[in-house]
Amino acid sequence: MTTKKAVSLLAVVMMFIVAVLSACSNNESGSNNKTDQTAANQQESANTPANTEDAAAPAEEQPKFKDMTIRIMTWQFGEESSFGKGYRAIADDYMKVHPEIKVEFVEQPLDGYIDKLNANLELDSDTAIDIAQLQPWMIDQIKNMDKLVDLGPLMEKKSAYAGEATWYDTFIGEKNAFTSAKASNKFGAVLFVPSDTNPNYYVAQPIVYNKDYFQQAGITSDPKTWTWSDFIANAKLVQEWGKKNVDSDFTAMASDSEHYGWALSMIGGQFGADLFDDQFAKVDFGAEGQGLDPNAAYVQGDSLLWSKISYAITHGWLDYKGDMQKYYDDMMRLYSEVHGLYQAGFEQQSSAESSQLFYTGRVAMMQAHIGSKKDIETNTEGMFEFDVFLPPLLTKENTQFATGKFPKADGQYKDGFGVNKKKAGNDPDRLAAVADFLQFFTSKDEQNKYVEIANSFSPTKDVKNPEELMGWVFPLEADKTSNEIYGHMIIEWAGGTWPGYVQEYVQGKKTVQQLIEATAKDAKKNVVDWYSAEPDAIQAQIAAKEESLKAAQDDALKQALDNDIKTLKIAKVLYAEAVKAGK
Amino acid sequence: MITTRKPKMKLSDYFQRGKNRTETAMGLLFVLPAAFFCILFDWYPTFDGVLMAFYDWNGYDTPIFVGIQNFIDLFAHDELFLKSMKNMTIFVIGGLVLMFPTIIASVVLFRVRNSKAKYVYRVLFCIPMVIPFIVGLLMWQYIYNPQFGFLNQFLKLIGLESLRGVWLGDADLAIWSLLFMGFPWVTTGAVLIYIGGLQAVDSSIWEVSELDGVGPVKKFFALEFPLILGQFKLNLIGAITAGVTGYTLQMIMTNGGPAFSTLVPGLYMYQLAFKSQRYGDAAAISIVLFAVSLLLSWVSIKFIKSKED
Numbered sequence: 001m002t003t004k005k006a007v008s009l010l011a012v013v014m015m016f017i018v019a020v021l022s023a024c025s026n027n028e029s030g031s032n033n034k035t036d037q038t039a040a041n042q043q044e045s046a047n048t049p050a051n052t053e054d055a056a057a058p059a060e061e062q063p064k065f066k067d068m069t070i071r072i073m074t075w076q077f078g079e080e081s082s083f084g085k086g087y088r089a090i091a092d093d094y095m096k097v098h099p100e101i102k103v104e105f106v107e108q109p110l111d112g113y114i115d116k117l118n119a120n121l122e123l124d125s126d127t128a129i130d131i132a133q134l135q136p137w138m139i140d141q142i143k144n145m146d147k148l149v150d151l152g153p154l155m156e157k158k159s160a161y162a163g164e165a166t167w168y169d170t171f172i173g174e175k176n177a178f179t180s181a182k183a184s185n186k187f188g189a190v191l192f193v194p195s196d197t198n199p200n201y202y203v204a205q206p207i208v209y210n211k212d213y214f215q216q217a218g219i220t221s222d223p224k225t226w227t228w229s230d231f232i233a234n235a236k237l238v239q240e241w242g243k244k245n246v247d248s249d250f251t252a253m254a255s256d257s258e259h260y261g262w263a264l265s266m267i268g269g270q271f272g273a274d275l276f277d278d279q280f281a282k283v284d285f286g287a288e289g290q291g292l293d294p295n296a297a298y299v300q301g302d303s304l305l306w307s308k309i310s311y312a313i314t315h316g317w318l319d320y321k322g323d324m325q326k327y328y329d330d331m332m333r334l335y336s337e338v339h340g341l342y343q344a345g346f347e348q349q350s351s352a353e354s355s356q357l358f359y360t361g362r363v364a365m366m367q368a369h370i371g372s373k374k375d376i377e378t379n380t381e382g383m384f385e386f387d388v389f390l391p392p393l394l395t396k397e398n399t400q401f402a403t404g405k406f407p408k409a410d411g412q413y414k415d416g417f418g419v420n421k422k423k424a425g426n427d428p429d430r431l432a433a434v435a436d437f438l439q440f441f442t443s444k445d446e447q448n449k450y451v452e453i454a455n456s457f458s459p460t461k462d463v464k465n466p467e468e469l470m471g472w473v474f475p476l477e478a479d480k481t482s483n484e485i486y487g488h489m490i491i492e493w494a495g496g497t498w499p500g501y502v503q504e505y506v507q508g509k510k511t512v513q514q515l516i517e518a519t520a521k522d523a524k525k526n527v528v529d530w531y532s533a534e535p536d537a538i539q540a541q542i543a544a545k546e547e548s549l550k551a552a553q554d555d556a557l558k559q560a561l562d563n564d565i566k567t568l569k570i571a572k573v574l575y576a577e578a579v580k581a582g583k
Numbered sequence: 584m585i586t587t588r589k590p591k592m593k594l595s596d597y598f599q600r601g602k603n604r605t606e607t608a609m610g611l612l613f614v615l616p617a618a619f620f621c622i623l624f625d626w627y628p629t630f631d632g633v634l635m636a637f638y639d640w641n642g643y644d645t646p647i648f649v650g651i652q653n654f655i656d657l658f659a660h661d662e663l664f665l666k667s668m669k670n671m672t673i674f675v676i677g678g679l680v681l682m683f684p685t686i687i688a689s690v691v692l693f694r695v696r697n698s699k700a701k702y703v704y705r706v707l708f709c710i711p712m713v714i715p716f717i718v719g720l721l722m723w724q725y726i727y728n729p730q731f732g733f734l735n736q737f738l739k740l741i742g743l744e745s746l747r748g749v750w751l752g753d754a755d756l757a758i759w760s761l762l763f764m765g766f767p768w769v770t771t772g773a774v775l776i777y778i779g780g781l782q783a784v785d786s787s788i789w790e791v792s793e794l795d796g797v798g799p800v801k802k803f804f805a806l807e808f809p810l811i812l813g814q815f816k817l818n819l820i821g822a823i824t825a826g827v828t829g830y831t832l833q834m835i836m837t838n839g840g841p842a843f844s845t846l847v848p849g850l851y852m853y854q855l856a857f858k859s860q861r862y863g864d865a866a867a868i869s870i871v872l873f874a875v876s877l878l879l880s881w882v883s884i885k886f887i888k889s890k891e892d
Contacts, residue, residue, distance in 0.1 A: 345729040345752025347841045496858045503842035507754045
């Protein structure tokens with residue numbers, strides 16, 4: 001081969017490689033060959049409500065979509081979970097109504113989910129996902145990155161599967177149930193469609209127990225009536241019985257690294273917030289607050305809950321000093337009581353390992369969550385009977401900070417399914433189809449079927465939740481619940497480091513004071529990092545809502561907007577103050 | 584004496600000559616794709632990482648230049664980083680000490696003269712190499728399980744119940760449990776390198792040592808070990824680098840716990856970057872690790888002289 005030929009051949013090979021790489025980076029069916037300018041225009045238009053309003057036209061007007069595949073990423077297909085079966089059933093129904101659309105599920109285990117999610121949200125290729133199931137912490141990580149479509153404008157429009165009702169109206173709590181979701185990101189956007197939840201239920205992580213063991217250990221009282229003291233006393237009883245009659249390593253309960261915070265949540269969730277509220281009432285909102293009354297309903301209400309906590313953390317109200325010492329001492333004392341009931345080395349064991357201990361009869365109880373019910377039934381079938389009880393109620397006998405009430409749901413949606421802005425947000429046809437699918441997904445008929453298959457709750461109005469699940473949520477009676485600030489707030493707000501600090505405390509390497517000081521330090525840093533960019537974004541939201549208020553005709557809407565503006569003004573002051581104090 | 588020095592050829596001279604010019608162009612053309620991807624995927628991220636160490640960045644907002652503040656925070660205010668450095672020191676020292684069983688095993692196996700036996704041990708050493716590293720770690724995780732694991736079950740079986748432990752769940756035991764993993768600490772890859780080094784030595788040296796009646800221990804210290812110092816240095820640098828920058832073992836087995844007792848700077852860096860979105864702090868740790876690794880490697884190269892040096 002001559003040199004000239006070799007050079008020519010190499011040039012051809014290089015061009016081929018470049019062509020392949022280019023195709024891989026944007027293989028949108030090969031037919032949609034957009035120019036950069038077009039893509040830029042679409043990106044811009046996707047940021048505006050007008051774009052999503054077009055996509056919201058009801059199905060009667062747009063009965064057919066372009067042929068396409070909607071890809072949904074979820075973690076719910078592991079070993080064909082009941083949730084996965086439910087999702088697939090809805091998708092099958094949808095494909096019958098819209099044969100031109102194929103719905104595909106992309107299974108991705110929770111381990112590594114966020115990395116795959118972030119990678120997918122950067123892509124608009126055929127293989128990229130259109131919809132992703134999101135947990136609250138995932139939304140928290142990406143909420144300000146402009147990677148998810150703002151579904152708010154779509155929610156304002158009629159749902160294609162709910163007659164004349166808007167999509168918002170089809171959900172329990174309607175538009176108001178999305179207030180926290182909107183306030184949590186700097187765009188004021190609704191970034192997800194809720195699923196598998198009822199905003200009025202505080203879903204507990206109850207305790208599942210082996211009824212046979214309880215009976216043999218001589219426990220006759222009903223665990224559902226237990227107070228904290230009853231729970232600890234009976235747990236010790238069954239532990240002693242198990243050590244003598246089952247195995248010397250027998251413990252009352254199984255826990256694991258994934259549910260480390262459960263006991264802290266259970267305890268802290270019942271602690272009152274009087275110490276905190278007293279101090280909050282003294283906050284001077286100054287000129288920035290524009291004369292807002294700190295005792296008004298919108299300040300005292302729930303919508304500023306997290307803003308209040310961040311303010312308290314950065315201002316050192318929740319450090320280990322003064323009255324707070326007793327508060328944290330009691331909390332960790334009670335936590336140690338639970339910790340003594342767990343199997344050795346639980347901190348380093350997986351959920352599967354701890355479940356095995358329960359299934360094989362090496363413990364009498366384990367922490368559970370609503371999604372594990374089917375698994376427990378399958379694994380204990382023919383071996384022993386189990387039942388469930390809610391975390392026991394703390395009383396004044398246990399701590400002066402006990403409210404004597406269970407945590408109350410805040411009526412707000414926190415997670416669900418988000419839409420990939422890069423893919424669906426930039427393509428009006430695709431966005432229309434995706435929105436239509438999600439409206440179908442959350443329609444009353446489909447959700448009624450879904451809750452039966454998945455054994456789950458539904459956010460859709462008038463859907464009957466499975467009776468058997470009611471034992472897994474805190475009761476709704478007003479006198480039995482309270483929406484207090486969680487007592488463990490500093491510990492949890494320390495981010496990824498708090499389990500390690502708690503382990504240090506448990507293993508005698510830190511005192512309560514050192515634990516609180518370490519977590520408070522990390523929490524303060526996190527709060528400042530999270531909110532340092534917020535004031536400008538909130539100001540933009542205030543300006544947008546003031547514009548809407550001028551144009552509003554309906555009194556109820558005016559009232560809601562006015563309330564939103566006041567809430568945002570308070571939030572603005574709090575964020576700015578928090579950042580100032582943090583620095 | 585008259586000496587002549589070959590004149591240096593300038594790059595421009597190559598292009599002056601027709602044949603050479605084409606050959607150079609060809610060469611550059613072939614190197615170009617590799618160089619491009621190398622710059623894009625290796626050099627750019629590296630330099631970007633160095634630069635990021637001087638910024639406060641959460642992954643999406645505009646990075647803020649903070650000078651050396653990230654480094655000051657790490658050494659002056661970050662309790663976990665200092666703890667992780669202490670753990671890293673234990674892992675590095677432990678890793679260096681645990682190199683010696685491999686060297687001893689290599690020498691012993693080299694002394695085996697029976698060809699069939701040689702074949703058998705080579706096969707036996709190669710088989711573990713095909714088992715993925717992660718599988719090995721998961722097996723050890725099972726061995727250490729306090730309730731079902733082999734180790735505690737075995738201790739109970741032989742009547743040593745009191746010695747049973749919560750191997751990975753006890754902050755005082757976890758780091759030693761991780762170091763114990765891989766018992767008897769004979770690394771197959773390293774064994775093959777050492778044996779290769781010993782086989783490369785002229786056989787007359789072994790014959791002379793036999794004629795002189797050198798004992799097995801003296802033979803090890805006076806001949807065998809000095810003669811494989813080059814290979815030892817190679818493995819030493821690998822062990823230092825792995826000890827300083829590695830974190831797979833800790834991430835899979837304990838995730839740095841319990842109570843941060845097995846947290847190493849590499850894992851902390853990963854957690855800061857991908858769990859806490861503190862990319863600036865994470866980049867600062869990577870620079871520190873690079874510096875430590877470089878320093879230790881330089882010291883080992885400087886002070887250990889092999890026969891090639």
